[in-house]
Amino acid sequence: MPKLCLQRTFIDEEDEMPRLPRFRSCPDLVERTKWSEWRSQYQVLTLRERSEKIKDEQNVTIQVAEPGASEGSYGHPEVCRRPCILFVRGTCQKGAACGFCHGQHTQKPASLDKQQRDAMDKWPAERLLEVVLPCLQQKVEKIHLPAANDLLELVERELAIRSWGQPSIPKTPRRICYACGRMSLSALVGLIGSRITSGQFPKVLKKALKALREDIKELDLQIEEDKI
Template identity: 35%
Template sequence: MAAMTLEYLNTFIHVKEDTEEMEKGGKVRCHSSPPGSTRLLSFTMETAQEEDAMRSYVAALAERAANLAQPAQQQRDVSLAVSNNSAELEDVSPSPPVAQELRLSSSGSLGHPEACRRPCVYLILGHCASGEACAYCHMMHTGKWPKLDKKQRIMMQQCNQAQLLTLLLPFCRARAERFGFAREAAEILRVIEENSSSSPLTESFPWRDLRNLRKTLARMSFSSLLDLVAHQSKAAQTSPGDDRHDLAARLVDLLNALRCQLTL
């Protein structure tokens, strides 16, 4: 950056152009229009004392600007060096060890990632006081946890248990096959299939709404799909001895057994 020369001229702080810099193709500053005759008359009325004071003020500004430029450049050099060192440290830093993942696990993490419970909200916020005794998953989950919207929840409430199982069966089977535990989940899939309905759901819901519901279900984990059955049983306030309650309780027991098998 070229040196900047300031002077006090007609009550303005004037910047003198560097002729050598201009000859090299440097940028030329814009100039103001010269003062009119009325203003020229007022300039001649200024006292010599005021002019000397302003010239001293302008000279002090130029000196202060020069003093500030050096520390600023030094600060930029220090910041650049720190950022370069940080980048080098990031390149050589090892990836998080598996032991750290195991340390963050909990009882709700059994069967991760398909058969575990939903992610722990407290751990996501920073700390879970329950630790290993927490009933929710402390392991890493990729992507956003899918949830049903209001219209989809109403659709699920309008289904009876047989229709719900019919809706969930293909997605449960697809998740088990995709993640390689179809053999361990065979009993769960058999129970769902035996209690499902043969009536098509397209007669109960609009085709577009049913399509959107299926898109959401396709993104849900195996345990989340089975949780919908237990949730429906609780919402219906079924008591022990009711077929819906007994079936939901049986699926929960089978899911807990599956979690232990997948964790071994």
């Protein structure tokens, strides 16, 4: 009588089935665990570096304008106007009468990308003010001028009026908060004025920024006279 040989079953313990090759799209569990740990550490490190970079940029106060500086350079780098492209190229002929900044900008001015701008266009005014207000507070603390405090109080008052009786504001994406934190004070004011166009608030806010620039200009001129 022939004997039966059972193989490749749960009874056969000696001969094990060879492991099938693993696809690249499905890595080993140990490798996936190591990858997830490395990715989490990298994300934390990146966030720390970004926060430290923001702190370093926020520690920069307004600088005294050099003799013969342009009209747009006063309050550099927080309250000045946009950098003069012609001055960077060496072709600006207006000199001190130029309305743009002739100061040295080591980094490209921070701005929002198209996706962030489209998202902010759908926001109500109170949400925009809620996001920009903490960034303005940090900038004003570094300036120490009454006109800067007046500008901050103007934004705080407008936010209190618009948010009265409104539902809670949803959480803002971190990328938008990070971009706003890197903007200068004048850029933040321009961001508010370009999206809140109703009522007298945009005009009053623009006048407050103009008054701040005039105060800084007067202080710089007094410093130049004292040196002479």
